Amino acid sequence: MNIVRNHILISIDAGTIMSGARAVEDALIKELTKYGLDKEVSVLETGSLGITGMGVVLVVYPEGIYYANVTTKDVPELVEEHLLKGRPLKRLILTEAPKRTIITKEKTGLLKEQPRIVLKNCGFINPENIDEYIAAGGYEAIAKALQTMTPEDVVKEVKESGLMGRGGAGFPTGLKWEFAIKTPGEEKFVICNADEGEPGTFKDRLILEGDPHKLIEGMLIAGYAIKATMGFVYIRGEYNLSIERIEKAIADARSYGLLGKNILESNFSFDIFVKKGAGAYICGEETALIESLEGKRGHPRNKPPFPINAGLWGKPTLVNNVETLANVPEIIRNGAEWYRGYGTEKCSGTKVYTILGHVQTPGLIETEMGTTLKEIIFEYGGGIKDGKNFKGALIGGAAGAFISSEMLDVKMDFVNLREYAAALGSGAILVMNEDTDIVDMLKSVLHFFKHESCGHCVPCRLGTAKLVEIIDRIANSKGKKKDLDELMEITQAMKGASFCPLGQSVSLPVSSALRYFKDEFMAKVSA
Amino acid sequence: MDSEHQCQCAQQNEEELYPKLEEMIEQHKGRPTELIMALHKAQNLFGYLPKKAQEIISERLNVPISTICGVITFYSFFSTVPKGRHSIKVCLGTACYVRGGQQTLERVEKELNTKVGGTTEDRRFSVDVVRCIGACGLAPAMLVDNDVYGRVKSTKIMDILKKYE
Ligand SMILES: Cc1cc2nc3c(=O)[nH]c(=O)nc-3n(C[C@H](O)[C@H](O)[C@H](O)COP(=O)(O)O)c2cc1C
Ligand code: SF4
Ligand code: FES
Numbered sequence: 001m002n003i004v005r006n007h008i009l010i011s012i013d014a015g016t017i018m019s020g021a022r023a024v025e026d027a028l029i030k031e032l033t034k035y036g037l038d039k040e041v042s043v044l045e046t047g048s049l050g051i052t053g054m055g056v057v058l059v060v061y062p063e064g065i066y067y068a069n070v071t072t073k074d075v076p077e078l079v080e081e082h083l084l085k086g087r088p089l090k091r092l093i094l095t096e097a098p099k100r101t102i103i104t105k106e107k108t109g110l111l112k113e114q115p116r117i118v119l120k121n122c123g124f125i126n127p128e129n130i131d132e133y134i135a136a137g138g139y140e141a142i143a144k145a146l147q148t149m150t151p152e153d154v155v156k157e158v159k160e161s162g163l164m165g166r167g168g169a170g171f172p173t174g175l176k177w178e179f180a181i182k183t184p185g186e187e188k189f190v191i192c193n194a195d196e197g198e199p200g201t202f203k204d205r206l207i208l209e210g211d212p213h214k215l216i217e218g219m220l221i222a223g224y225a226i227k228a229t230m231g232f233v234y235i236r237g238e239y240n241l242s243i244e245r246i247e248k249a250i251a252d253a254r255s256y257g258l259l260g261k262n263i264l265e266s267n268f269s270f271d272i273f274v275k276k277g278a279g280a281y282i283c284g285e286e287t288a289l290i291e292s293l294e295g296k297r298g299h300p301r302n303k304p305p306f307p308i309n310a311g312l313w314g315k316p317t318l319v320n321n322v323e324t325l326a327n328v329p330e331i332i333r334n335g336a337e338w339y340r341g342y343g344t345e346k347c348s349g350t351k352v353y354t355i356l357g358h359v360q361t362p363g364l365i366e367t368e369m370g371t372t373l374k375e376i377i378f379e380y381g382g383g384i385k386d387g388k389n390f391k392g393a394l395i396g397g398a399a400g401a402f403i404s405s406e407m408l409d410v411k412m413d414f415v416n417l418r419e420y421a422a423a424l425g426s427g428a429i430l431v432m433n434e435d436t437d438i439v440d441m442l443k444s445v446l447h448f449f450k451h452e453s454c455g456h457c458v459p460c461r462l463g464t465a466k467l468v469e470i471i472d473r474i475a476n477s478k479g480k481k482k483d484l485d486e487l488m489e490i491t492q493a494m495k496g497a498s499f500c501p502l503g504q505s506v507s508l509p510v511s512s513a514l515r516y517f518k519d520e521f522m523a524k525v526s527a
Numbered sequence: 528m529d530s531e532h533q534c535q536c537a538q539q540n541e542e543e544l545y546p547k548l549e550e551m552i553e554q555h556k557g558r559p560t561e562l563i564m565a566l567h568k569a570q571n572l573f574g575y576l577p578k579k580a581q582e583i584i585s586e587r588l589n590v591p592i593s594t595i596c597g598v599i600t601f602y603s604f605f606s607t608v609p610k611g612r613h614s615i616k617v618c619l620g621t622a623c624y625v626r627g628g629q630q631t632l633e634r635v636e637k638e639l640n641t642k643v644g645g646t647t648e649d650r651r652f653s654v655d656v657v658r659c660i661g662a663c664g665l666a667p668a669m670l671v672d673n674d675v676y677g678r679v680k681s682t683k684i685m686d687i688l689k690k691y692e
Contacts, residue, residue, distance in 0.1 A: 199622060
């Protein structure tokens with residue numbers, strides 16, 4: 001979890017100062033600078049962490065891992081292992097961390113105050129400790145649902161909350177659940193889509209690593225609502241720490257009777273299993289994912305039938321994204337009305353974004369739907385790096401849209417962006433400064449598509465190959481003006497004729513790049 | 528030397544691993560839908576998927592070998608040729624690309640004198656590209672086995688690789 005911006009809070013109090021806390025702090029900063037991590041990892045002083053007699057104590061967020069008895073000699077190893085390689089340094093970990101530490105926002109420095117629903121616990125509780133999740137109000141929502149609500153009530157609440165799927169398409173979650181509950185079937189499944197393959201996106205990973213129980217609770221509620229018996233988390237094969245954390249969380253939940261038979265002494269029985277993906281972007285698409293779960297090649301299926309009618313092993317199957325499910329416990333706990341207090345009229349709640357590229361502080365933020373891109377980049381992201389100017393951004397990952405400065409004031413939500421022929425997608429925002437070569441960027445995007453085309457249908461298989469050929473030519477300044485038209489024609493044809501949304505969506509980055517940055521393409525081609 | 532007794536160490540070691548494989552996939556017996564999990568385990572064990580391992584999985588899980596071939600070729604995680612002892616995966620996802628992922632890759636290829644998809648002669652390293660490993664905050668990123676390295680500047684690469692024997 002070194003990946004996102006980390007905060008190291010070092011406890012500075014009488015006891016720790018005597019143990020050499022200041023020296024450890026200096027050493028940390030020096031060591032981080034050595035690895036060029038000083039901008040990504042901030043070292044902050046905090047008051048007593050409530051731990052005494054254990055030397056210098058510090059806690060690394062967002063994981064919330066506590067280390068005790070840290071000396072200057074340990075610092076190089078700590079930085080290298082935990083902050084560079086993302087492997088907590090076991091030998092110094094304090095196993096019995098305090099229940100909860102109150103950290104004021106001011107203390108976390110750079111971050112602008114964020115309204116947190118999904119990431120509420122991330123960085124504030126120890127994700128490996130179920131008791132901490134429970135102490136933070138965890139599993140209250142499932143208890144409330146089981147004890148005071150019918151499955152239909154739960155579906156109604158989610159529907160009224162206005163929650164939209166965070167996996168990219170923004171489909172209303174409550175509506176999907178309603179379809180699921182209406183579909184007859186003895187056996188139904190809930191699948192959590194944790195394949196997260198969109199380049200520039202790692203929000204689901206942060207949730208899985210920072211608050212795995214929240215996802216379990218969300219799946220439990222979904223399972224209860226649609227009367228399912230079994231759930232699967234389909235998770236990217238590369239996400240080792242996420243896999244470890246979610247597996248541990250599932251085991252702990254089982255031992256607390258929160259998974260398994262007759263949960264909380266109700267009639268509801270449900271269990272969750274983890275399945276690893278094997279490195280194919282297309283498996284993020286729900287029907288391909290289901291094929292893969294069945295142990296096959298991950299080719300998309302025909303729709304209809306939709307998974308909700310005939311999914312895993314032909315049974316009704318609900319597929320939701322990690323972030324979508326992580327919203328659910330708070331909705332049930334606080335009610336739909338409360339949830340709609342966040343965001344815009346048409347699109348409620350918050351969205352987790354990853355801000356990357358040429359910004360001061362790349363990382364992950366959660367903010368209300370409807371926040372403008374300008375705010376996201378300049379307030380949360382700290383503006384453009386090295387005093388350069390903003391040129392544009394790629395929003396929603398590779399299958400997203402390029403935008404230019406004229407769109408900085410557009411309110412970001414699923415509904416509004418559609419009107420601008422853009423898409424929020426997975427929530428990745430790649431910021432580009434004035435020096436960025438847009439042609440080169442589009443080249444990278446098209447190579448991505450070619451690489452990830454699953455080859456199942458001809459328009460996409462041949463189309464992506466052809467697109468790469470053309471963009472390479474243009475990037476080498478060997479292209480002709482008619483090549484630009486051909487790029488558009490091919491993607492338009494693919495939009496109509498491709499079998500699944502992967503091939504259909506290539507048109508978005510291509511047409512948006514050509515719309516906003518036509519000059520740059522023209523400068524590279526001859527008549 | 529009698530040809531029967533001519534053995535390569537790598538192969539000999541491999542033979543010793545089969546009982547282990549049988550043990551590991553026991554829980555997937557007769558469950559074709561768990562093929563991918565079983566393949567993950569085999570690949571972890573051998574570093575690739577030898578023909579014999581595929582046959583064992585085919586038989587135990589009750590999946591035709593042709594289906595297994597189809598699955599292996601579909602997923603980029605799986606390989607049917609022996610890989611190096613350590614796998615290097617350079618990220619060329621969009622975020623890494625803007626921050627110089629391509630240069631990182633070229634440097635790795637040059638230093639190790641091998642191309643993407645290839646393995647060094649001493650079987651120490653295999654080089655592959657990946658699209659986004661979720662480490663974009665530290666782009667350009669690179670994976671060596673299970674270790675994530677962020678901010679890899681071309682000059683630091685050899686220092687990193689030194690640690691892997
Ligand atoms: C090519 C492709 C890749 C996708 N990748 C993901 C993914 O990584 N994660 C995800 O949640 N949804 C992904 N989706 C969307 C899923 O098909 C599906 O719509 C989503 O999981 C539904 O969940 P939601 O309603 O909670 O958004 C992808 C779709 C396509 C076409
Ligand atoms: S559009 Fe592309 S990814 Fe989708 S089925 Fe066709 S070849 Fe596969
Ligand atoms: S693009 Fe390289 S880690 Fe995400």
